[in-house]
Amino acid sequence: PLVAEIYGPDYDGQIAVAQALRRQFETTPDIVDVDDSVEAPAKRLILKVDRQRAALLGVPQASVADTLDAALGGADVTYVHTGHEKHPVPVRVELPVADKASLDALLALEIRSASGALVPLSEVIRVQEGIWDRAIHHKDLLRVTYVTGDMAGDLDSPLYGMLALSQKISSEPVAGQRLDQHYIEQPENPYRYSVKWDGEWQITYETFRDMGIAYGVGLILIYLLVVAQFRSYLVPLVIMAPIPLTLLGVMPGHALLGAQFTATSMIGMIALAGIIVRNSILLVDFIQEDVARGKSLDETVIRAAAVRARPIILTGLAAMLGAFFILDDPIFSGLAVSLIFGILVSTALTLVVIPVLYYSVRYRSERPH
Known part of the structure; x- marks a missing residue:
């Protein structure tokens, strides 16, 4: 769900802001099931002697x-x-x-x-008639009021609803207050009215942040392994060059199938990095072996793509075929889309990009200055 946490110096003021923000939730397209944590006044009878x-x-x-x-x-x-x-x-x-x-x-x-x-x-x-005291919610020792909602329609990701509401809050006051907006951490100043976006957005941010760190660490480890294999700092960059090309297949693939880019999609991209590097190593290793046998670089570069195309394409097709079986899974469909379209595009481009890049690097290094 989409969750807005309202902080401020006065709890009654927080309630007023929450009620005004709830009306904005209700008038924003595709946001449904709007609710808040503000309790309605409840009467009570006090018996006094x-x-x-x-x-x-x-x-x-x-x-x-x-x-x-x-x-x-x-x-x-x-x-x-x-x-x-x-x-x-x-x-x-x-x-x-x-x-x-x-x-x-x-x-x-x-x-x-x-x-x-x-x-x-x-x-x-x-x-005597009285009113029950309202429950005051706290989060990390700060008083907080919640406004929640769910997304419906074609764009059911809470991110779109959050962005639409964020623009509204930035353009006009809410209950007479200019709200500071926070997307990652709670507000540091408790004496100003502010809203912290939480819920599924926070989970999504933390998930992709951790996945991004894992992706970066994986690329560094791959680079170090390839450096140890080829004893060069430049050749591993050539081998890893097709990794960004996976985006040319992953993103259009999600758009083509109307699938959301989820955490499992990110896992698929991490797996793609290893698959693409393996294909690149096959090509570069073939070129280096032929050059070491005395063959010309021009002939070897052209021959490498033709000779290694079959095993590279077959292994890519095998991985794509395996991913087809989880394409309709509600959780792992993103992984399947990333693998299928990422392998499809990157395999085709690897057969062209790697020989050209390697030829360019060797040509520049061997050219007399």
């Missing part, structure tokens, strides 16, 4: 409290001892459930005064 009246009638205040406690919550008034029970059985007195909800039934209860007379509770109790 009239001390002067109770003293005049000889009714102790403690007796009034005990009588009400027994009527509403029940009380053990005595015990029954039988010859068949090891422990005494308590006798509990309590009003019926229907009478507990009736104020008249409570006030009709009688209590014995000091003189022995029975006095109705209505004689010594005054009924």
